[in-house]
Amino acid sequence: MSCAFAAEPATAAVLVALGPAAGAAPSHCGIIMAVTQPAAESPFLRACRRQPVPHTPVWYMRQAGRSLPEYRALRAGTAMLDALSTPDLITEITLQPLRRYHVDAAIFFSDIVVPLRAIGVGIEIKPGVGPVVDNPIRSAHDLPQLRPLEPDDVPYVTEAARNLTAELGATPLIGFAGGPYTLASYLVDGGPSKNFEATKSLMYAEPAVWHELMSRLAEITIGFLQMQVAAGASAVQLFDSWVGTLSLEDYRRAVLPHSKRVFEALAGAGVPRIHFGVGTGELLGVMGEAGADVVGVDWRVPLDEAARRVEPGKALQGNLDPAILLAPWEVIEPRTLEVLARGRTAEGHIFNLGHGVLPQTDPDVLARLTELVHATPASPS
């Protein structure tokens, strides 16, 4: 059957008129529906679209989890991947930070390795370590297991995202997935890595195997993002966290075609696409070329400089150093105001940290930071 759902303006209007349930497309299509109202006019989505905003929108990477005592209490005794496949836990943990902070978006509580585990890859998330793979991928023989993701593989994602969209009302839900390079780094090195020796060896020594691996991962990522959008997510973020470890030329050759493929596949989804990586100062321009609507910036490059490096027609997201939040408020406040001032030079700005919230961050500081961002005029008066 052909899947005709697309985010044409007319379709969007009909979906909006009929309410969220009308947009629930047959689940086997892996399709895309329009942004559900009333989130469409939220400051977060307006900033993604580079439209004027009443205040600078703000959310935090890793806001769901890690630093919140209520998260740790809820997670106690439940393995990470079990929590990530339980709709009620996903829903509750996604909502926890919104009860504390007046952030402008929720981020779906999941992990970049969830789709890999869902298609049968032996992978665990070890406490204090991160994702660890039973049998790392090292050759072409290991690739067939990386089959496309089907909606039936992750019913808990669809269920939780639908519940969340209903619950969140006007607050947008951000869906996300790992970028192909970052997923490859866990699969090939077998776990968190500093220098990505096995991953880079494969990339340099076996380009054909590498591109086949990356193509398969791009398809899995596309499927995972499309499912979240079909279930109501109104923006998506591609976390290609570790691409900053590549040179510009290697990124262009080994990663860019696959990231482009992901963004192209989401182009008709009618939702903003955000592209984020760490240590990507040298790559910001080319990451913009990959096709996202918003480019995430870590703390190393000031936003006015980032705006010069990224092609026109993109909003920026970032970029306070998460470690600054461990300093006294007298340090945090001027640094935040500086990020906001530089962010005003971009065509659109979503305030965020340059990477995830550190686990030892005081939640009250994040609450105060959110208030400061909202209280600071979004455009020079």
Ligand code: 1CP
């Ligand atoms: O038990 C725990 O609480 C473990 C910590 C944890 C959490 C809270 C892991 C293990 N994953 C998650 C959830 C998660 N992962 C979210 C939740 C939504 C949010 O609030 O943001 C997100 C967006 C991710 C995405 C993710 N997982 C990334 C990309 C984002 C980033 O920070 O760069 C990466 C690289 C991972 C892998 C991963 N999962 C977990 C850890 C500790 C890691 C990193 C390991 C490493 O350093 O390589």
